[in-house]
Amino acid sequence: MLKIDNLSYSFPEKDLYKNISFTLEYGQHCAFIGTNGSGKSTLIDIIMDPEKYMFNGTLEMSPNSRIGYVSQFSQLDKIKDTTVFEYIGEDFIKLQNEITAICTEMETSSDIDTLLEKYQQALDAFNAIDGDFFEDTINKNLNLANLMSYKDSMISELSGGEFKLIQVIKAMLNSPDLIIMDEPDVFLDFGNLNSLKDLINSHKGTMLIITHNRYLLNHCFNKIIHLENMELQEFDGSYIDYNFSLLQTKIELQELAAADTEEIERNEKLINKLRIIATENAEAFRGRTLNARVKIQERLEKRRIKAPFVDIKEVDIGLVTGKKIKEDIALKVNNYSVSFDDVLLENVNFEVKGTEKVAIIGSNGTGKTTLLQEIFENNHDSIELNEEAKVAYLSQIQNKTLNTSNTILQEFYDAGFKTYEDIKSHILDYAFEEEMINRKIGTLSGGEKNMLQLAKLSVSDANLLLLDEPTSHLDTYSQIALEKAIKNYNGSIIMISHDFYTIVNCMDSLLIIEDKTIRKMNMRKFKKMIYANHFGKDYLEIEQNKKSLETRIELALKATDFELAKVLSEELEELIKLL
Template sequence: MIKVDKLSFSFPQKELYKNITFTLEEAQHCAFIGTSGSGKSTLIEILMDPDRYLFEGALEIDPACKIGHVSQFPQLDSTKETTVFEYIGEEFLKLQDEITAICTEMETSSDLDPLLEKYQLALDALEAIGGDDFESNLNKKLNLANLMKLKDHRVSDLSGGEFKLIQVMKEMLRRPDLLIMDEPDVFLDFENLNALKNLIHAHKGTLLVVTHNRYLLNHCFNKILHLENTEIQEFDGRYIDYNFSLLQTKVELQELAVAEQEESERNEKIINNLRVIATYNSEASRGKALKARVRFQERLEARRIKAPFVAIKQPAIRFDMDNEVEDATVIKVSDYSAAFDELLLENVNFEIRSTDKVAIIGPNGTGKTTLLRDIFSHHQDAITINPDVKVAYLSQLQGEMLKDSNTILEEFMDAGFNAYDEVRSYLSNYGFEGEIVNQKIASLSGGEKNMLQLAKVSAGRANVLLLDEPTSHLDTYTQIALEKAIEAYKGAILMISHDFYSVVNGMDYVLIIDDKTIRKMSMRKFRQMIYARHFDRGYLEAEQNKKAVEMKIELALKDTDFERAKALVDELEELIKLL
């Protein structure tokens, strides 16, 4: 369907791809992964409109291939009073109206040939999207996503997550040969994420989906495209098998690297000895031996394994603080309520202690972000903040905390750094190196902007962190680095997140929004609730065992105990078969 062969492309300030090659075939469900800013969205734009870009290499797209697209940032025309059915079925309803109008015109026209031609074209277009079965197919999609109850609701009344699902359904019902979706999971609550998983599974066409969501990656795809450091790697199989393959390769490469390093050091000693001998013995044979050894050393260096997909550098995220609050209440919420057009929350009561790590969990549109913003501004009488507390805030609306017209350097000089060199050194820990620090924030990807927000939060050295969807747009390597930073942090965290892994790996307990109020739930009960609804029996235990073995492999590699590492890899392979 699509074949890319040795494609290279650069912006003036950055090389994105160097001789990348891959194919997309019929009915494949392909996840497109890679670190933030590696060029995934740009590659999608090239695939959708190759004539806009000057690239080297070949891009072959079947001329009959119909491409659909779900944007990373969908926009709704709020001026239209459109129901969910009318929005999803817009093309279907338009064709029906066109056919009706042609039939009416035929009743009075004396020249039927052009009308018959128009009539046939409209029928063909209707058939291409399912014809008379369209409404039935639409209802099936709504049922799959558990959104049939919204069929006659106005689109403008939907939550952001519900609208994202509606957009996915609309594109799927157009029956494209290839549907490209750019982070369709961002900000979806767990119920809507599960609905998206169901829609992906039921889709018969080819999918190319940019995602960093570990739940979707582990459950939805049979092919992986991984873009990293201008190179691309394709893997036919599940993401969990791809990760196992990377770990297996990592063990092999590290063992080879240690052997090569030892060989290189032995050879370097021989060269040094030959050089010493050559200073007092000028025989030609000595010179030849030295040259031969130098050439051998050069060959050793040249064949050192370069593995851009195996050892990807994680950002060094740290959350330090200037002063530690003794065991005390840092945030107290008493009889809080929030409303817009309707009541969102009422009679909300909870308190956060100085070392608590707490996730707020609830469906899209239930007031979580409003609550977090009100805590940050603490203008409400219902919210009390300990006077010894310094609060830092990460917003899911990145423009709230970052100024698009600033360069990255300007943003951090505004944030209180004293010198450009100090900013550059600090930002290098977060992956912003070289000329990228002079780029406008508006030009950054969603993941890069969230990484920049994390860097600002860290620079604030606060003892309470308010994090609204901190993992959104972040690649999986950064998500794991963030989890480690949260685990090591000594202060309090109140976090809104729909990322199941971030919640279960880092939080002490959760606050669940239920019937317009909030109740506390232990992590054990939260895990049980999620797994009972969405996972097979025994999945949790198998996944925990898998994680434990992976940690043992990492420790074995640190000790250069390759025999133990390889034995553990075999054990891991058996565990993966259970997932």
């Protein structure tokens, strides 16, 4: 279907790829993963329109292949006055109208041969998208995504998550040879995420999907492409198997690296002794012995193991708490209501304690973001913030908290940093290299912008954090780092999220929006509800045991106890089979 061979590409300020190669076979569902800013979206752009880019290497696509594309950014404005059916069936309706117009023209035209040729071309295109069954197929996929009731609704009536699913259905129904999706899961609630999973798994064709969503990664793919540090590797198999393979490789490489380090240290001591002897004794053979030993050391250094896919640097997110709220309650919400065209929330009541971490969950379009914004603005009669609360806000609309025309340097000077060195030192912890410091924020990827928001948030000295979809666009390594930072934070957090992995890993309780109201739920009950509805009954226990084993392996590697790490790895392999 697609073959890339020894492809290299650079921006003026950054090398992206160095001789990367992979193939994509017919029918494969491939997850495209890698850290933020590694160049995944750019590679997708090159595949979509290779003529725009000056790259080295080759890119081969099956002849006459058609690509369907779903962007990570929804553009509703141009089509908001279109119905769902008209939007999905655009190509079908256009061909139907064209065939009808040609037939009408044939009734009066003398140039029948030209019209017959046009008619055949339109009919071939109609048959290529299974035109005779097109509406049935639309209905089937709308049902699969639980969106059949929206068939005759205007696009403007859909939530962002619902429109994303409609985009996916449209891309699938036009029967492309390859469907490419760039983070189609961003901002989807859990119901819509399940629908996306079902749509992906129902599709028989070839797919290449950029995603960091651990739920989709664990349940949708039979091939993994991993881009990291300008290099790429491909893995035929599931994401769970890929992660286990990485862990096994890490154990092997660290054991070899430890042996190499010992040898290098022994050799270094010998070289130092030989230097002293050679200085005191001018005999030629002493110098030759020293030079030979230095060459051995150089060879040892060259063969040191480099593992761009195994030893990925984890970002260091530090959420520092300001002055602690003395009283028990950080926030009270009494009889809060909000409505636009319809009532979203009505007579809502809840409290958040001074060190409590609370997730807000609910379907797309139920008023979660509006509630968080009004807490931040603190000008609503129903919202009462503790007078000692100092609030900081991370927005899913990134240009609300970031000036996209600023460089990273300007943004942090504006945030109160005094020197270039202070800014450089701070952003290095958030995976921004020094050469990026003068990059315009508008040119960064979605994940990099969210990481920049977190870097600003970490110096806000706030004791109440409002986080609106903080894991959106973040790579899986950054998501895990954020979970650690949230767990270690000593203040209050209110977080909107649809990522149940993040919720169960670091939050204390939940506020669930249902039927225009909010009810509080403890984490234990939430886990039972999610796993009962969406997984097998033993899934939660297996997942927890898997996580515990992975932690023990990590500790064994830190202690260089490679034998224990191998034994634990064998236990983990047996556990993974159950998943």
